[in-house]
Amino acid sequence: MMRDDLLQVRAPGINFYVLRDSKGLYVMDGGFIGGRGLLRRALRERGWDKDRILGIIVTHGHLDHILNVASLAEESGAWIAAPRLDMAHYEGRASYRGAARVTGCLEAVGRSLLGFRPFTPTRLLDDGDTLDIWHGLAVIHLPGHTAGHSGFYCASLKLLFCADLFASYGRWSHFPPAILNMDSQLVRRSAAKALKLDLSGVLPNHADTASPEVHLERLKQLLRSPMY
Template structure:
């Protein structure tokens, strides 16, 4: 099992739908959704307080999918050493969105490794520490405002801006999927060859169960469910992506 990761993923099929949607429709019927397990090669999950992040490995080296929260850099080093990837170069850092628990370590890791940074363009103010929040999300926004100086957050400007539909040439190819609501630019990444969607904070998880994040964490809570729950084909995740993924990986803590 050294080359594979037992990772926890959501896999939901809606009766009569003929395909897969991004988990959101089920929490509307019941509060929690059960996880399935799947083995995925060349994928490493790094566990940090509150949120996990991922490392993708291909022939060119490693790409981080988000950069974790408190202690993330140290835990990354430990995880890479344990997996035997510590000699592999970190080529890039690909972000799902601009919340502090996903970007705290970005500037430091990019400086140490020379990695490029690619991130959703609609969250650009958040990378500079100027993100705005409205409604209940002002609670989380206020906590982020306190946390940035206390935790030593360093603003940064990505090398590449990501928009919906962009292709990222790593891990056999990833396609950007705009999943708004959690933040303005919140974006997932779909790997067609593995039929796997990294969906950021579209949903949260605890152990083998999944649910939508609370409203205080979503800039536009109604929109966070829209791609997954809308009956209109144009807005459904499957129709927008023209895909049928078997699995989705979120931020959860196994």
């Protein structure tokens, strides 16, 4: 069950999250096409539309996560915290190698068609950094999908926002395919690293409406699968 101070904004193909504490709201990733409108509607339905967005937390630099970051920051005056190693993505100049060059081509087209605006994070994040918001978040570097791909761990709640570490859709759950990854072997190692945390649940960006506890069990099963 989702917490009262946590909102999942559901969008086609990708979800993102809003965290709320006594100071205001924090958006984790900015969604993709139509994300800003979906965010406004979700905040209105939850009754949070009068609350101020104070910060935007980026998990990694793929376009489906950062398309709206510059606009959201400009509209709200929010700070941006993002993994240091994905800086080239925020600037719109990321390079891809191997199978991932497919993603590079798609993103280049997408940045042009969708009006991507580069941005400079207010704070660059590294493994082990902390954010003193919500119930406290620690940066967990989970590379492989991108160089800087990171999760955000709340120790007090035993929850991990695991970004694109895996996609959680029942028996169709899977690690991201090679065309989307900087290094697919690192993805598996990052999954093993994540599961060493004291966890009660995980919150992926590509997922169905199952609970964080169910998503965690799917990740465990996926890592045990001989396919991976």
